[in-house]
Amino acid sequence: MIEILNLTKKYGQVVAVNNISFSVKKGEILGFLGPNGAGKSTTMNIITGYLPSTAGTVKVDGYDILTHPEEVKKRIGYLPEAPPLYKDMTVTEYLNFVSSLKKVPKKQQKGQIADIMELVGLSDHRRRLIDNLSKGYRQRVGLAQALVGNPEVLILDEPTVGLDPKQIIEIRRVIKALSQERTIILSSHILPEVSAICERIVIINKGVIAAEDTPQRLSDDINQFLKLTLLIAGEKDIIVNSIKTIDGVKYIEPSAKVGEKAYKYVLEAKKDIRNEVFFKMAEIKCPILESKPTTVTLEDIFISVVTKGTEVS
Amino acid sequence: MWTVAKREIGSYFKSPIAFVIIGLFILLISIFFWPKLQASRGDFIDILGDMGFFLIFITPILTMKMLAEDRKNGTEVLLMTSPTSLTQIVLGKFIASYTVFLVISGISLIYPLIIMAFGGAFTTQLMGGYLGFLLLGGAFISIGILASAVTENQIIAAIISFVALIVMWVAHTLASTVGGVVGTILNWISLISRYQVFTKGILGFAEIVYLLSFTALILFLTVRLIERRRWIQG
Numbered sequence: 231m232i233e234i235l236n237l238t239k240k241y242g243q244v245v246a247v248n249n250i251s252f253s254v255k256k257g258e259i260l261g262f263l264g265p266n267g268a269g270k271s272t273t274m275n276i277i278t279g280y281l282p283s284t285a286g287t288v289k290v291d292g293y294d295i296l297t298h299p300e301e302v303k304k305r306i307g308y309l310p311e312a313p314p315l316y317k318d319m320t321v322t323e324y325l326n327f328v329s330s331l332k333k334v335p336k337k338q339q340k341g342q343i344a345d346i347m348e349l350v351g352l353s354d355h356r357r358r359l360i361d362n363l364s365k366g367y368r369q370r371v372g373l374a375q376a377l378v379g380n381p382e383v384l385i386l387d388e389p390t391v392g393l394d395p396k397q398i399i400e401i402r403r404v405i406k407a408l409s410q411e412r413t414i415i416l417s418s419h420i421l422p423e424v425s426a427i428c429e430r431i432v433i434i435n436k437g438v439i440a441a442e443d444t445p446q447r448l449s450d451d452i453n454q455f456l457k458l459t460l461l462i463a464g465e466k467d468i469i470v471n472s473i474k475t476i477d478g479v480k481y482i483e484p485s486a487k488v489g490e491k492a493y494k495y496v497l498e499a500k501k502d503i504r505n506e507v508f509f510k511m512a513e514i515k516c517p518i519l520e521s522k523p524t525t526v527t528l529e530d531i532f533i534s535v536v537t538k539g540t541e542v543s
Numbered sequence: 544m545w546t547v548a549k550r551e552i553g554s555y556f557k558s559p560i561a562f563v564i565i566g567l568f569i570l571l572i573s574i575f576f577w578p579k580l581q582a583s584r585g586d587f588i589d590i591l592g593d594m595g596f597f598l599i600f601i602t603p604i605l606t607m608k609m610l611a612e613d614r615k616n617g618t619e620v621l622l623m624t625s626p627t628s629l630t631q632i633v634l635g636k637f638i639a640s641y642t643v644f645l646v647i648s649g650i651s652l653i654y655p656l657i658i659m660a661f662g663g664a665f666t667t668q669l670m671g672g673y674l675g676f677l678l679l680g681g682a683f684i685s686i687g688i689l690a691s692a693v694t695e696n697q698i699i700a701a702i703i704s705f706v707a708l709i710v711m712w713v714a715h716t717l718a719s720t721v722g723g724v725v726g727t728i729l730n731w732i733s734l735i736s737r738y739q740v741f742t743k744g745i746l747g748f749a750e751i752v753y754l755l756s757f758t759a760l761i762l763f764l765t766v767r768l769i770e771r772r773r774w775i776q777g
Contacts, residue, residue, distance in 0.1 A: 275620075278620075278624045279623070279624055280620050280623050280624050280773075281773060282773060282774050300626045300628070303624055303625060303626040304626045306624065308620070308624050310617060310620045312617040313617075314616070314617050314618040314619070314620045314621035315616070315618065316550070316554070316616075316618055317616075318554050318557050318558065319550075319553075319554075323553075327546060327549075327550050328621070328625075330546035330549075331546050331547070331621070331622070331625045331627055332625050332626060333626055333627075375621065
């Protein structure tokens, strides 16, 4: 549905996006992840035709954005970072305006706008001036605006920014519901959000793609290592030395004293050594009171990818 | 195009801006009209000349927010990513400003009507003068729109168009003092000089073509300017 090939964007001397390529299949939700200033918004602005690229091509449904801008724009609904709202209009007036702007046939306008307002939860606010709406509701109007014209592709730039947790869950639910029949690119720097909604993730850093895969496989790459938090009673030096003798241990460190004689330990190993640890501790008569695997979150992946800049394939 | 125009017209009348402009304009005309009425002189065509001068002050206020505001508020993204072309957007903005200008022109017809009520006539000369006024308004508004495409700051946009229009006026006054070749050139450039032909009661075909093509050219430049900005800095 969306094909991006060798896309480059320079602002004068500054290279914002450097030769990136990825594609999004029809009906897929792609998470576009990166720290601030990584080039997320620039890429999205180029896909939607707001900015021209310096080099490379963007095709949506087979149409090139440079040669057939109107065909592409018809197919895309875009929610930019700052929702493009006219504050002197009411919600209904604004959505009517957007409908005409997107050339929605007059007859369909009314029904479509009512459906969209219902979907994003704006029905009770339709007569209010956008200026008087809270940030969360403005964000909803922004999302509603992107949905006008029933586009096949949705490009959402940080759709949940500035919302309270309850609203975030609601907007996520809306996006999830929308994904049934649409292709979506969603950018964010909030990682749980991406892992909750997206089927595939592209991590971009300093204008280049740092990693691209499903959230599951990305975490598997890092989960090659076992990370355990252990609570063991006994002399800490003996325990540390004893565990160090196990094959595959990368790292063992006592972290905090718990109670009279027990310590918390952080353990990292190249393979699953839980059995070995259990028997070793039984040997030296130091009971394991607690054992908890530390799961790798998307944050860990993100940090490891972004800081090392290594390619995770 | 009409969508954009409709929205902008609505926006004019939602904020006090349109009313302030209309009020200001009527006040200015009235100040100039009053002595004439007292002296019972029925030549409104002179005032039509003055109205051209008032436009220098009013057009910048009328047009300053057109494109600058969209850029500042980020609504530009909405316009540019919709399947409406840039030319249509700029024309829509122009039509909106021009509509308010037409309202002003319509209201100004009250004064000739007052004269008529006292036995004056709505002469063909006056009709020609009004045609000139409508064309001049278009040219001025196009300059204002171009100025508001240059910056995202409304005040700066207003100042730029004000200065540009003042230069037009100065060129016109200079032309008559300098004379010679320079004077001819200045006269040729100045919109005001072109307009004065109408207020003298001459319906000049060259002037009509000049003012219309001037407006079209400036609007075309506006589109090119925005396009260029997108490519250069984004």
